[in-house]
Amino acid sequence: MSFPRSLLAVSLVLTLASCGQSSTPGGAPGQVGPETAQGSTLHAQATPVWTQVYSDEFNGTALDTSKWIAVNGAANVNGELEYYTPEDVYLQNGTLVLRTQKRSFGGRGYSSGEVRSGNNVTVTRGSAVEWRTKVPKGKGIWPANWLVSTGCDGINGCGSAWPPEIDVMELRGSQPTINNMTHWWGTYPNQNYQTTQYAGPDFSQDFHTYRVEWLADRITFYIDGVQRAQHTANITTGTMQLVMNTAVGGMFDGNPDASTTFPQYQLVDYVRVYRDTSGSTGGTNLVTNGTFDGGLSGWGVWSPNNAYQSTVFTETYNGRNGAHATEYSASPYEVHTYQVKTGLATGNYTLRAWVRSTGGQSVGEMLVKNFGGTQRSLDIRGYTNWTQVSIPNVYVTNGQAEIGFHTTAGAYQYLYFDDVEFFKQ
Incomplete structure (x- = not known):
């Protein structure tokens, strides 16, 4: 249900299914052996332990506005025709009702309902979300239960806040017999997506459960408790809100025609959110403030003569999803940004991040060291567009590891990094 989809050409991978703290480096880190970008590496699929952390069963008399926002405004995205109004959002018989009407409202020919959680309820990797929903049907009707960046408002799109x-x-x-399960990644306007279609029953005839489990190494989709899709490449990062809506018209199913009847109703029996509490799967990111939304909090910085104040900072310029970290200077420089993680269980770990660089530096690398084995480094100078890279199979034997980014560069050469993760495989 993405906003800028119609504006850009994107790369589509389609599959079909049927119901059949600080330490100070003693010197500049050295590069040890070549690594390759591992954005699509498959990691060991440990079993998560899901603990429910939130639910709304919609058993009250009115929408809980401490959790949900009923969108109010004309949808200016995707060529849609509806005006979202709280009048079309209400609770009845233990369900959330999103009503879609053909009527003149707010300068549009249709009105409909959309509910989103904003910053009230958010999820990140290591989360699962499940809805039990009965969908509407008819040409030009576009129902969805989905997750999207908290920077999206439901009316005017997302801009640089999208994806995820x-x-x-x-x-x-x-x-109404085909459900589309999709995840988006990258940086607007150069985003990409992967989608899987599942052909099942007519989903408008009854309630069905729709669930996603979002871990660092995979996104798994379930319908009525049965796995129907799993995506393992280019896994989405960031913080997302929950959305339930029914759009009318636009680029997904075209506009309503004479066969479309009104009003239509999307009924949501419940929404439930879970968190992986196993502490040992790819869903548990061990990095503190890996999104840099908290500035450089949690990160240590080293540079010769302590000159790092002017060479490492956070910003949103050229960002892929909010803030990112930047190593940069108007004069030649060297700097190392790092975290030391302790209390690690023995085993294989992966360091993963999104990176971007001008190129041309003497050194520009992501690295892991002091884990009981030989330092692992990945040359990231050549990624002039935001790219997800990783160093997998870091075998920790001494209970700790130092992760980081190191640059030795000339004036005006930069290295960006964001959404840094370090997790046990």
Whole structure:
């Protein structure tokens, strides 16, 4: 249910299914052996332990506005025709009702309902979300239960705040037997996506459960408790809100025609959020403030003569999803930004991040060291667009590891990094 989708050409991978703290480096880190970008590496799939952390069963008399925002405004995205109004959002018989009407409202020919959690309820990697929903149908009707960046407002799109996005239930009203399960990654306007279609029953005839489990190494989709898709490449990062809505018209299913009846209703019996509490799977990111939304909090910095104040900072310029870290100077420089993680269980770990660089530096690397083995480094100077890279199979034997980014560069050469993760495989 993404906003800028119609504006850009994107790369599509389609599959079909049927119901059949600080330490100070003693010197500049050295590069040890070549590594390759591992954005699509498959990691060991440990079993997560899901603990429910939030639910709304919609058993009250009115929408809980401490958790949910009923969107109010004309949708100015995707060529859609509806005006979202709180009038079309209400609770009835233990369900959330999103009503879609054909009527003149707010300068549009249709009104409909959209509910989103904003910053009230958010999820990150290591989360699962499940809806039990009965969908509407009809040409031009576009229901969805999905996750999207908290920077999206439901009316005017997201801009640079998008991606991330995960579409868990998304149907064309003219094809109510096909559910589309999609995740988006990258940086607008150069985003990409992967989608899987599942052909099942007519989903508009009854309630069905739609669930996503979002871990660092995979996104798994379930319908009625049965796995119907799993995506293991280019896993989305960031913080997302929950959204339930029904759009009308636009680029996904076209506009309503004479066969479309109104009003239509999307009924949501519940939404439940879970967190992986196993402490040993890819869902548990051990990095503190890996998104840099908290500035450089949690990170140590080293440079010769303590000149790091002017060479490492956070910013949103050229960002992929909010803030990112930047190593940069108007004069030649060297700097190392790092974290030391302790109390680690023996085993294999992966360091993963999104990076971007001008190129041309003497050294520009992501690295792991002091873990009981030979330092591992990945040359990241050549990634002039935001790219997800990783160093997998870091075998920790001494209970600790130092992770970081090191640059030796000339004037005006930069290295960006964001959404840094270090997790046990």
